[in-house]
Amino acid sequence: xxxxxxxxxxxxxxxxxxxxxxxxxxxxxxxxxxxxxxxxxxxxxxxxxxxxxxxxxxxxxxxxxxxxxxxxxxxxxxxxxxxxxxxxxxxxxxxxxxxxxxxxxxxxxxxxxxxxxxxxxxxxxxxxxxxxxxxxxxxxxxxxxxxxxxxxxxxxxxxxxxxxxxxxxxxxxxxxxxxxxxxxxxxxxxxxxxxxxxxxxxxxxxxxxxxxxxxxxxxxxxxxxxxxxxxxxxxxxxxxxxxxxxxxxxxxxxxxxxxxxxxxxxxxxxxxxxxxxxxxxxxxxxxxxxxxxxxxxxxxxxxxxxxxxxxxxxxxxxxxxxxxxxxxxxxxxxxxxxxxxxxxxxxxxxxxxxxxxxxxxxxxxxxxxx
Amino acid sequence: xxxxxxxxxxxxxxxxxxxxxxxxxxxxxxxxxxxxxxxxxxxxxxxxxxxxxxxxxxxxxxxxxxxxxxxxxxxxxxxxxxxxxxxxxxxxxxxxxxxxxxxxxxxxxxxxxxxxxxxxxxxxxxxxxxxxxxxxxxxxxxxxxxxxxxxxxxxxxxxxxxxxxxxxxxxxxxxxxxxxxxxxxxxxxxxxxxxxxxxxxxxxxxxxxxxxxxxxxxxxxxxxxxxxxxxxxxxxxxxxxxxxxxxxxxxxxxxxxxxxxxxxxxxxxxxxxxxxxxxxxxxxxxxxxxxxxxxxxxxxxxxxxxxxxxxxxxxxxxxxxxxxxxxxxxxxxxxxxxxxxxxxxxxxxxxxxxxxxxxxxxxxxxxxxx
DNA sequence: ACGTTATCTGACAACGTTGCCAGATATCCA
DNA sequence: TGGATATCTGGCAACGTTGTCAGATAACGT
Numbered sequence: 001x002x003x004x005x006x007x008x009x010x011x012x013x014x015x016x017x018x019x020x021x022x023x024x025x026x027x028x029x030x031x032x033x034x035x036x037x038x039x040x041x042x043x044x045x046x047x048x049x050x051x052x053x054x055x056x057x058x059x060x061x062x063x064x065x066x067x068x069x070x071x072x073x074x075x076x077x078x079x080x081x082x083x084x085x086x087x088x089x090x091x092x093x094x095x096x097x098x099x100x101x102x103x104x105x106x107x108x109x110x111x112x113x114x115x116x117x118x119x120x121x122x123x124x125x126x127x128x129x130x131x132x133x134x135x136x137x138x139x140x141x142x143x144x145x146x147x148x149x150x151x152x153x154x155x156x157x158x159x160x161x162x163x164x165x166x167x168x169x170x171x172x173x174x175x176x177x178x179x180x181x182x183x184x185x186x187x188x189x190x191x192x193x194x195x196x197x198x199x200x201x202x203x204x205x206x207x208x209x210x211x212x213x214x215x216x217x218x219x220x221x222x223x224x225x226x227x228x229x230x231x232x233x234x235x236x237x238x239x240x241x242x243x244x245x246x247x248x249x250x251x252x253x254x255x256x257x258x259x260x261x262x263x264x265x266x267x268x269x270x271x272x273x274x275x276x277x278x279x280x281x282x283x284x285x286x287x288x289x290x291x292x293x294x295x296x297x298x299x300x301x302x303x304x305x306x307x308x309x310x311x312x313x314x315x316x317x318x319x320x321x322x323x324x325x326x327x328x329x330x331x332x333x334x335x336x337x338x339x340x341x342x343x344x345x346x347x348x349x350x351x352x353x354x355x356x357x358x359x360x361x362x363x364x365x366x367x368x369x370x
Numbered sequence: 371x372x373x374x375x376x377x378x379x380x381x382x383x384x385x386x387x388x389x390x391x392x393x394x395x396x397x398x399x400x401x402x403x404x405x406x407x408x409x410x411x412x413x414x415x416x417x418x419x420x421x422x423x424x425x426x427x428x429x430x431x432x433x434x435x436x437x438x439x440x441x442x443x444x445x446x447x448x449x450x451x452x453x454x455x456x457x458x459x460x461x462x463x464x465x466x467x468x469x470x471x472x473x474x475x476x477x478x479x480x481x482x483x484x485x486x487x488x489x490x491x492x493x494x495x496x497x498x499x500x501x502x503x504x505x506x507x508x509x510x511x512x513x514x515x516x517x518x519x520x521x522x523x524x525x526x527x528x529x530x531x532x533x534x535x536x537x538x539x540x541x542x543x544x545x546x547x548x549x550x551x552x553x554x555x556x557x558x559x560x561x562x563x564x565x566x567x568x569x570x571x572x573x574x575x576x577x578x579x580x581x582x583x584x585x586x587x588x589x590x591x592x593x594x595x596x597x598x599x600x601x602x603x604x605x606x607x608x609x610x611x612x613x614x615x616x617x618x619x620x621x622x623x624x625x626x627x628x629x630x631x632x633x634x635x636x637x638x639x640x641x642x643x644x645x646x647x648x649x650x651x652x653x654x655x656x657x658x659x660x661x662x663x664x665x666x667x668x669x670x671x672x673x674x675x676x677x678x679x680x681x682x683x684x685x686x687x688x689x690x691x692x693x694x695x696x697x698x699x700x701x702x703x704x705x706x707x708x709x710x711x712x713x714x715x716x717x718x719x720x721x722x723x724x725x726x727x728x729x730x731x732x733x734x735x736x737x738x739x740x
Numbered sequence: 741a742c743g744t745t746a747t748c749t750g751a752c753a754a755c756g757t758t759g760c761c762a763g764a765t766a767t768c769c770a
Numbered sequence: 771t772g773g774a775t776a777t778c779t780g781g782c783a784a785c786g787t788t789g790t791c792a793g794a795t796a797a798c799g800t
Contacts, residue, residue, distance in 0.1 A: 001515075002489070004756055015780045020758065028777045047487055051430060052756035054421045055785050070449050076441030080470060098468065100450055117417055119372070145371070264659065289634065289659060374786055385750045390788065398747045422786035425755050745798070750791105757785085767776070 003044035012040040023048060050093075062095045063310055064120035066111045066127045070100050074253075074280070074299055078126055078151065081303025089311070105130045112136035116144060122310035124303075125159075126151040128195060147313030149306045154196035154323075161309040161324035165297040167197050167279075170330035171204025171251075174277050174295045177332060178247050179212045181275060181339045187220040187238050187245035189231055189255045198223070201251045201279055220245050224255050231258025239266045239274070247338075250278040256292070257282070271339040281333065291335030301328050373414035382410035393418060420463075432465045433680055434490035436481045436497045440470050444623075444650070444669055448496055448521065451673025459681070475500045482506035486514060492680035494673075495529075496521035498565060517683035519676045524566035524693075531679040531694035535667040537567050537649075540700035541574025541621075544647050544665045547702060548617050549582045551645060551709045557590040557608045557615035559601055559625045568593070571621045571649055590615050594625050601628025609636045609644070616644060617708075623650040626662070641709040651703065661705030671698050 005023075009016045014033060021027045022037040023046075029037075040046075054060055065082060067075045079098065086094045097118055101108040108127055113136075115123055125148055129137055134155060140146045141158045148155070152164040178186060188205055191198025202221075209219065220238055224230030231250060238245055239262060248263075250256035256278035263274050270276050270290055281296035305326045334340050375393075379386045384403060391397045392407040393416075399407075410416075424430055435452060437445045449468065456464045467488055471478040478497055483506075485493055495518055499507055504525060510516045511528045518525070522534040548556060558575055561568025572591075579589065590608055594600030601620060608615055609632060618633075620626035626648035633644050640646050640660055651666035675696045704710050 005758095006756080016756090017758085017780060017782095018778090020756095021779090024758085028779090030778060033778080047489075049425075049756050050488060051421060051424045052785090053758080055419075055425050055755090055787090056757045056759090058785065060421060069446075070440070071443045071446030073441045073443060073446075076439075076443075076446055079440050079468075080472075083470060095467070097465070098449075100453060102450075118420060119417075376786080386786090387750060387752095387788085388748090390786095391749090394788085398749090400748060403748080419786055422755090423788080425757090425785090426787045426789090428755065742800085743798105744800100745796105747794100747796070749794075751793100752789105752791085754788085754790100755786105759784085760782090762779100762781085764779075765777080767774105769774080770772090 002049075003046040004049070005046075007044055008037065008040045008046050011044060012036045060095075060119045060121060061092055062097050062118060062120045063307065064111075064115040064118070064123040065096050065098045066101060066108065066115070066123060066125050067098065068101055068103050068127050070098065075126060077299035078124075078303035078306070081300035081305075082124060082307035083303075084300065085304045085307035086311075094311070101127050103128075105133060109133045109136055112140060115146070116140065120146065121314055122147045122149070124149050124151065124306045124310055125153075125155070126306075128153065128192070129155055131194075147310055149309045149313070150323075151302060151306055152195075152197040157321075157323060159323050160313040161306075161326060162196075163302050163305045163309065163326045163328065164197055164200075165302070166327050166330045167200035168204040168207070170295045170297070170332075171201040171249075171279060172208045173204075173330070173332045174279060174293075175205045175208035175249055176212075177293070177334070177338060178249060178275065178277055179208060179214075181247070183245075183247035183275060184214075185220070185243065185245045185247070187235065187248045188222070189234060189248065189250040189259060190221055190223045191226055191251045192223055198251060205249060224251075226252050226254055228254045228258040228261070231255030232262045233258070235259040235262035236266070239263065239268065245274065247275040248277075250276070253278055253280040253282045253294070256280075256294075270337050275339045276337045290337045293335040293338035293340065294333050295330050296333045297328050297330045372419075373416040374419070375416075377414055378407065378410045378416050381414060382406045430465075430489045430491060431462055432467050432488060432490045433677065434481075434485040434488070434493040435466050435468045436471060436478065436485070436493060436495050437468065438471055438473050438497050440468065445496060447669035448494075448673035448676070451670035451675075452494060452677040453673075454670065455674045455677035456681075464681070471497050473498075475503060479503045479506055482510060485510065485516070490516065491684055492517045492519070494519050494521065494676045494680055495523075495525070496676075498523065498562075499525055501564075517680055519679045519683070520693075521672060521676055522565075522567040527691075527693060529693050530683040531676075531696060533672050533675045533679065533696045533698065534567055534570075535672070536697050536700045537570035538574040538577070540665045540667070540702075541571040541619075541649060542578045543574075543700070543702045544649060544663075545575045545578035545619055546582075547663070547704070547708060548619060548645065548647055549578060549584075551617070553615075553617035553645060554584075555590070555613065555615045555617070557605065557618045558592070559604060559618065559620040559629060560591055560593045561596055561621045562593055568621060575619060594621075596622050596624055598624045598628040598631070601625030602632045603628070605629040605632035606636070609633065609638065614644075618644060618646050620646070620648040623648055623652045623664070626650075626652060626664075640707050645709045646707045660707045663705040663708035663710065664703050665700050666703045667698050667700045 005016045005019050008019045014037060018033065019037050021029055022034050065079065069075060083096055086096060097120055099111040099114060101111055109132060112133065123146060137148055137155065138158045141148055147160040149161045149163065150159045154162060190202050222234045224234055231254065235248060235258065248259050250259055256276065259276060263270055268274055277293045279295045281294045282292050309324060309326065375386045375389045378389045384407060388403065389407050391399055392404050435449065439445055453466055456466060467490055469481040469484060471481055479502060482503060493516060507518055507525065508528045511518055517530040519531045519533065520529045524532060560572050592604045594604055601624065605618060605628065618629050620629055626646065629646060633640055638644055647663045649665045651664045652662050679694060679696065
């Protein structure tokens with residue numbers, strides 16, 4: 001069906017080796033011979049068979065990418081970033097082998113198996129490695145020598161690298177901003193204690209609160225599992241409690257959506273009754289009213305850095321004892337949900353050039369220093 | 371590094387052929403021999419090399435998936451659906467090879483080349499095949515015999531199948547609902563005339579308007595390129611015109627976001643000043659205030675059907691002269707942006723089971739029949 | 741006893757590439 | 771002139787798998 005080296009060789013009247021040399025552009029080749037071979041390649045529309053090459057080289061040129069939920073824009077951006085990096089090195093060509101776990105631990109564990117079956121050369125892990133899966137990933141590294149790069153989560157030291165946002169700094173800034181608005185009773189929607197970036201974000205919160213002289217007793221802190229449902233449930237409980245918070249800090253975007261939902265269902269108004277800020281940035285956040293105040297960072301950049309690290313891991317001599325940390329900078333994006341108010345409420349973001357988030361950050365609130 | 375058939379054969383004291391037979395579970399094998407081989411496989415952690423298999427079989431077991439923008443949840447759901455179908459057939463195992471075009475025609479054309487290089491066995495096309503790329507895809511089919519299944523777009527007849535929503539019926543229902551609210555001056559944000567699903571949606575609109583006895587002169591119709599920016603720009607022009615619309619029908623979700631943006635920027639209120647309805651469903655649409663009235667359909671189902679069609683195309687004897695059409699049902703999801711009003715404004719969607727969109731559809735407006 | 745069939749196994753040639761070795765000319769320097 | 775070197779080419783064995791062929795033994799029916 002498709003032409004092979006042998007077909008080209010026959011058509012050009014040379015040996016297979018010669019054609020291979022022309023294709024790879026190596027060794028000495030007579031100009032006239034090369035001409036004939038190239039003509040034959042052209043005529044037969046020859047394309048090297050990547051499968052045969054991979055077998056010959058004994059490599060798969062495939063990077064595994066385990067993600068929670070590809071329908072979540074965050075993960076989509078990760079993929080775009082990783083893809084961009086991989087495409088930037090034109091030779092050899094790498095594939096991204098994406099497995100979607102849907103937050104199912106069973107599927108996640110299975111994903112580790114699939115990665116070994118496909119003989120990926122490295123794995124980017126953007127999925128909460130639950131304790132049972134963790135062992136599978138550790139085996140992947142120590143037993144099979146496949147480097148793992150984790151997104152936003154410390155796995156225990158066997159990973160080659162970790163890429164994440166400046167979680168602590170970001171949470172600190174975000175919380176500090178809330179404090180500047182004078183809130184004393186703040187509900188903090190934390191992530192699962194087991195995940196390192198949840199802990200980092202909490203640490204940033206604590207730091208800001210401590211600096212402001214807040215005691216822990218006045219605080220409302222509850223851990224959710226990052227989901228809309230948990231954000232909704234917890235916020236709802238708070239608001240229906242005897243001493244509801246006047247502000248809510250969410251550790252991620254989904255829980256924030258749940259919180260907003262709960263607030264509106266209770267007939268309360270943002271930011272008048274309850275102020276809301278959230279880590280992560282919210283897709284379409286500028287379309288919400290009021291505009292959300294969030295802590296944004298470059299999601300694609302994270303994917304890019306992760307891909308860079310995995311490929312680097314393969315070429316570097318030995319593993320280091322310490323995982324490589326890569327931190328992507330964060331940016332406080334001030335909207336209105338925190339209580340900030342802007343003289344001109346006209347939003348020109350869309351018509352103008354540049355990202356709307358960058359533009360948001362430039363604006364100055366008339367009430368606070370933000 | 372990794373064990374091969376040869377290693378297992380040596381360990382078990384049998385030939386490579388025998389091991390291969392055990393692995394594939396074919397032919398006669400002595401029970402004791404099988405036992406020994408299985409033990410060796412276990413001990414050496416043997417896994418068949420997929421690359422070698424593919425070379426031997428002369429197939430890649432790979433389906434190409436060309437998409438606009440993986441960070442858009444719509445495409446993410448397509449991928450999940452396609453992946454689900456592919457995983458449902460446990461043998462042989464297929465790969466999904468995803469290429470993100472970012473709506474860049476140059477990248478799209480390049481994607482066609484990449485598909486040939488990787489020797490995919492079929493292609494799902496969820497990207498506007500611009501005229502220049504169209505030829506590349508036609509060649510893929512007629513010259514290389516690679517079946518193409520298109521999402522939501524008629525390519526000219528060479529595609530094996532087309533999967534899309536019930537565009538015309540859906541647009542009809544959505545427009546009819548708007549008309550029932552008594553609007554006479556309606557702005558229709560259409561898609562590019564070149565794309566078949568844009569035409570189908572327009573046709574549904576026309577049908578509803580005609581049945582209601584509307585003349586075309588009262589209508590505002592403008593074609594955008596599906597983007598937030600175009601939705602914003604066009605709506606803005608309409609609202610600043612001398613005879614602004616009292617309602618807007620958007621042919622897709624992104625343009626709808628732009629329209630909402632423009633309306634709010636003009637200081638107008640939805641649905642009091644301008645009612646808004648949109649095709650496609652909007653991710654987090656229930657979180658917007660007012661809740662959007664949209665026409666939803668199962669995005670994952672579309673991906674699933676597309677994968678089914680591509681794999682079917684490979685096994686079916688010959689191409690049919692007519693593309694196979696698969697239509698996924700649509701559902702009118704009534705919110706508040708159309709002007710509907712609900713006695714109880716409490717939204718219990720999140721706490722309850724079942725999709726929030728389904729729940730939305732059940733509610734009854736006190737003013738209209740919707 | 742024989743031939744026939746069932747059961748079990750190994751050797752070997754592919755699949756499409758590439759790397760190595762060896763051979764054939766042509767060109768160069770001493 | 772001779773030997774060394776540069777230039778050019780083909781043959782062949784791999785990579786890890788599978789399918790075919792053929793051989794070996796055992797079990798069977800006549």
